[in-house]
Amino acid sequence: MALKAVRGTKDIYGIDSEKFREIVNKAVEIFNNYNYEQIITPIFEETSLFQRGIGEGTDIVDKEMYTFIDKGKRSITLRPEGTASVVRAFLEHKMYGEKKLKRFFYYGPMFRYERPQTGRYREFNQVGVEAIGSYSPVLDAEIIAMGYDFLKKIGINDIEVQINSVGCPVCRKIYRDKLKSFLETKYDNLCEDCKIRYEKNPLRVLDCKVESCKKETAEAPIIIDYLDKDCKEHFEEVKKYLDIFKVPYKINPRLVRGLDYYTNTVFEIVTNKLGAQGTVLAGGRYNNLINEMGSKDVPSVGFAAGIERLMMLVDKEADEIEKGVYLAWIGENVKEYAFFISKILRENGIKVIIDFEEKSMKANMKKASKSKVTHAVIIGEDEKKTKNMILKDLETGEQELYDLENIIIKLK
Numbered sequence: 476m477a478l479k480a481v482r483g484t485k486d487i488y489g490i491d492s493e494k495f496r497e498i499v500n501k502a503v504e505i506f507n508n509y510n511y512e513q514i515i516t517p518i519f520e521e522t523s524l525f526q527r528g529i530g531e532g533t534d535i536v537d538k539e540m541y542t543f544i545d546k547g548k549r550s551i552t553l554r555p556e557g558t559a560s561v562v563r564a565f566l567e568h569k570m571y572g573e574k575k576l577k578r579f580f581y582y583g584p585m586f587r588y589e590r591p592q593t594g595r596y597r598e599f600n601q602v603g604v605e606a607i608g609s610y611s612p613v614l615d616a617e618i619i620a621m622g623y624d625f626l627k628k629i630g631i632n633d634i635e636v637q638i639n640s641v642g643c644p645v646c647r648k649i650y651r652d653k654l655k656s657f658l659e660t661k662y663d664n665l666c667e668d669c670k671i672r673y674e675k676n677p678l679r680v681l682d683c684k685v686e687s688c689k690k691e692t693a694e695a696p697i698i699i700d701y702l703d704k705d706c707k708e709h710f711e712e713v714k715k716y717l718d719i720f721k722v723p724y725k726i727n728p729r730l731v732r733g734l735d736y737y738t739n740t741v742f743e744i745v746t747n748k749l750g751a752q753g754t755v756l757a758g759g760r761y762n763n764l765i766n767e768m769g770s771k772d773v774p775s776v777g778f779a780a781g782i783e784r785l786m787m788l789v790d791k792e793a794d795e796i797e798k799g800v801y802l803a804w805i806g807e808n809v810k811e812y813a814f815f816i817s818k819i820l821r822e823n824g825i826k827v828i829i830d831f832e833e834k835s836m837k838a839n840m841k842k843a844s845k846s847k848v849t850h851a852v853i854i855g856e857d858e859k860k861t862k863n864m865i866l867k868d869l870e871t872g873e874q875e876l877y878d879l880e881n882i883i884i885k886l887k
């Protein structure tokens with residue numbers, strides 16, 4: 476039987492790998508403008524990190540983790556997301572002693588055993604940020620603005636920023652009780668998943684995509700009406716700074732997010748172009764996660780964006796011309812010399828395409844014009860003797876003779 480990639484995973488190659496790289500490069504450039512530094516954490520961690528961090532009762536922990544026992548009989552999990560690992564690293568290396576606010580970015584593969592569909596994979600890649608150590612609502616707004624800025628810069632325009640507040644544990648408990656009393660009256664009409672959510676995590680019922688559940692909960696109480704004074708003020712400040720940063724947003728009172736660690740601000744940036752998997756970037760504030768992990772409260776905010784989803788929205792022409800040369804060598808006698816020249820050009824930062832097999836001038840030029848680079852360099856017997864080479868502009872067809880030193884200056 477032919478070997479195939481595992482269900483829910485995919486190979487990224489050709490134009491897609493270029494899109495992938497451009498997305499990551501742009502993210503790094505923008506995160507750097509906001510003073511974020513890179514952190515690289517392991518792809519697998521102890522299972523208990525995610526159980527404690529993301530929370531029992533969430534879909535990720537209950538159903539979606541790739542967990543296995545290693546040869547040392549430890550329970551190990553392939554990371555389903557990046558936040559818990561970054562926080563673990565922050566605590567382990569006592570980074571709280573260094574500076575009040577640490578800002579990190581990361582990118583890499585994440586793993587969730589979900590039902591694969593367009594825009595949803597079992598191995599997928601995220602770019603994300605975590606800012607650890609500030610209660611300021613300006614940070615929430617700044618991070619949302621940064622995510623919005625990033626999506627705009629990679630050319631994704633049809634997007635909507637949705638925000639909500641899920642309050643602090645105190646006001647959320649009051650709201651949760653209210654919501655439960657409301658849901659009790661609708662219980663029999665909820666889907667089977669929501670019946671379980673009702674017991675374990677009732678806020679998640681508001682997030683259910685089943686039409687009948689949406690209808691039943693249309694009149695459900697909303698959390699913003701139950702925020703205490705501090706949480707309300709925090710939310711008002713976030714909105715004020717979003718206005719200052721010129722980020723258009725919509726309040727979505729049903730936005731609750733699927734991970735347990737959030738407090739106060741939650742947000743998602745969505746598009747209607749990807750069907751059911753329309754959330755391209757999502758995150759929020761998590762003031763108690765570090766506390767859950769056994770340390771003091773360290774207030775934090777972050778987000779992550781799915782790179783595969785972004786790739787589906789980014790346009791890229793398949794045949795964009797790149798700066799570089801096709802090096803055509805004519806005659807077996809000049810082969811060694813031509814390969815030597817290719818090395819020198821590459822050493823000087825010039826992209827070189829060169830064939831191993833001898834070709835006629837005509838065949839070489841045909842290949843050059845298909846090679847998506849700006850120039851051809853032609854070396855025959857005469858050029859080898861005189862230590863010159865012909866530089867041909869592949870767009871205009873103009874040709875000129877250069878020596879090695881000057882061709883490097885010209886091409887750079």
Ligand code: HAM
Nearest residue numbers: 556558595596599754755756757758759777778779781
């Ligand atoms: P999340 O909402 O679980 O949040 O994932 C963030 C983004 O990752 C989603 O909006 C989506 O674009 C992408 N994503 C998630 N699952 C899949 C999948 N199966 N296939 C393809 N893309 C997917 C988090 O992961 C949080 N750690 C975000 C965060 C950071 N909150 C605070 N800091």
